[in-house]
Amino acid sequence: MTLNISAAFDSGNIIVESADDPSDIRLSIRKDSESHFYQWFHFRTTGAKATPCTFRITNAAKAAFPKAWDGYRVAASYDRETWFRVDATRYENGHLIWDHAPEQDSVYYAYFAPYSMERHADLISDCLQYDGVSLDILGASLDGLDIDCLRVGEGEKTIWVIARQHPGESMAEWWMEGFLARLLDDEDEVALQLRKDVTFRIVPNMNPDGSRRGNLRTNASGANLNREWGVSTAENSPEVLHTIAAMDADKPVLCLDVHGDEALPYNFIAGAEGIPGYTEKQANNLADFLDAYKRASSDFQTEYGYGLSAPGTANLTMCTNFTAHRYDCLAMTLEMPFKDNANAPDAVVGWSPDRSAQLGGAALDAIADVAAQV
Numbered sequence: 001m002t003l004n005i006s007a008a009f010d011s012g013n014i015i016v017e018s019a020d021d022p023s024d025i026r027l028s029i030r031k032d033s034e035s036h037f038y039q040w041f042h043f044r045t046t047g048a049k050a051t052p053c054t055f056r057i058t059n060a061a062k063a064a065f066p067k068a069w070d071g072y073r074v075a076a077s078y079d080r081e082t083w084f085r086v087d088a089t090r091y092e093n094g095h096l097i098w099d100h101a102p103e104q105d106s107v108y109y110a111y112f113a114p115y116s117m118e119r120h121a122d123l124i125s126d127c128l129q130y131d132g133v134s135l136d137i138l139g140a141s142l143d144g145l146d147i148d149c150l151r152v153g154e155g156e157k158t159i160w161v162i163a164r165q166h167p168g169e170s171m172a173e174w175w176m177e178g179f180l181a182r183l184l185d186d187e188d189e190v191a192l193q194l195r196k197d198v199t200f201r202i203v204p205n206m207n208p209d210g211s212r213r214g215n216l217r218t219n220a221s222g223a224n225l226n227r228e229w230g231v232s233t234a235e236n237s238p239e240v241l242h243t244i245a246a247m248d249a250d251k252p253v254l255c256l257d258v259h260g261d262e263a264l265p266y267n268f269i270a271g272a273e274g275i276p277g278y279t280e281k282q283a284n285n286l287a288d289f290l291d292a293y294k295r296a297s298s299d300f301q302t303e304y305g306y307g308l309s310a311p312g313t314a315n316l317t318m319c320t321n322f323t324a325h326r327y328d329c330l331a332m333t334l335e336m337p338f339k340d341n342a343n344a345p346d347a348v349v350g351w352s353p354d355r356s357a358q359l360g361g362a363a364l365d366a367i368a369d370v371a372a373q374v
Helices: 117-127 171-183 189-197 208-213 238-249 280-296 319-327 353-370
Strands: 004-006 015-018 025-028 042-046 053-057 075-077 089-092 095-100 106-110 133-140 146-153 157-163 198-203 252-261 268-270 330-337
Touching: 117 146, 117 171, 117 208, 133 238, 146 171, 146 189, 146 238, 157 171, 171 189, 171 198, 171 252, 171 330, 171 353, 189 198, 189 353, 198 238, 238 319, 252 319, 252 353, 268 280, 280 330, 280 353, 319 330, 330 353
Parallel strands: 025 053, 157 198, 157 252, 252 330
Antiparallel strands: 004 042, 015 025, 042 106, 053 095, 075 106, 089 095, 133 146, 146 198, 268 330
């Protein structure tokens, strides 16, 4: 077979500069739609079984977060289910480079294990097989894709959980799988009680266009959805516009926005401390949630994360700040690593879909701890 590289599939992203010499395969990452952002890549290599290959992404230095390449290892898979890390990954002279001799005729490489729109459709369909689960379509994206919102539970209080505003942060939807699996477990006492006390509105993928197009951070128009809250338009960011309309009609007492962080090798939460009028109740609820999440998952920590915004200086176009301010609720951004959890590294898989899902399931304990207070 002739060595071939392709990315013409859901969430694919790569530009082949040259692939004639397996020892010097030169690639570059395509920019997000209508945007200068790029960092996500996902492609398939065929015809290289047992051939020592050196892959080189030549525009890595100008990626959105170039410091994120330090300590990073490429994700790879033969069957698109089990993903492992390529140890021989390095960042040198502005190039991301890895050496690998594929064991099979076809191998996929990606920035992180992808979460396809096909799998998203399966997730929604699977959840709807459970009693008490319904689906709302909040609206359509610019590409005409549905913004799916699952409704679970029967309580008077509403909790919103959203993920993948940034489409390349695929660990966020793997987290959603674990969260939903536990929430719908009829033998889980925590889940059963929460479904009595709370109504969940769950958006597993806020940015289906960017996900399918292989973008890191933006939608089809080049909008960074997590800078569109309160300023969204139907022409630029209908995904946020439709979600805010639904939130206005069904106000959250808690909003959890799930993300991934390119650089920091930890799981952590950013709060809304910098919003105008941040209350003692919001601060206490956040502290209780953080403590409960640490008890529920050894993968979650509070030592490392983002610095706090000074009072009154928060960017209100970000989901967490916007929702905390508009609805006077507990609002948080959960960040997971693209690399690994430095506190509990895994030499084979790094931070992975399974570990993301486990962290998602553990979030129910933290929510249950504060549900009566929020």
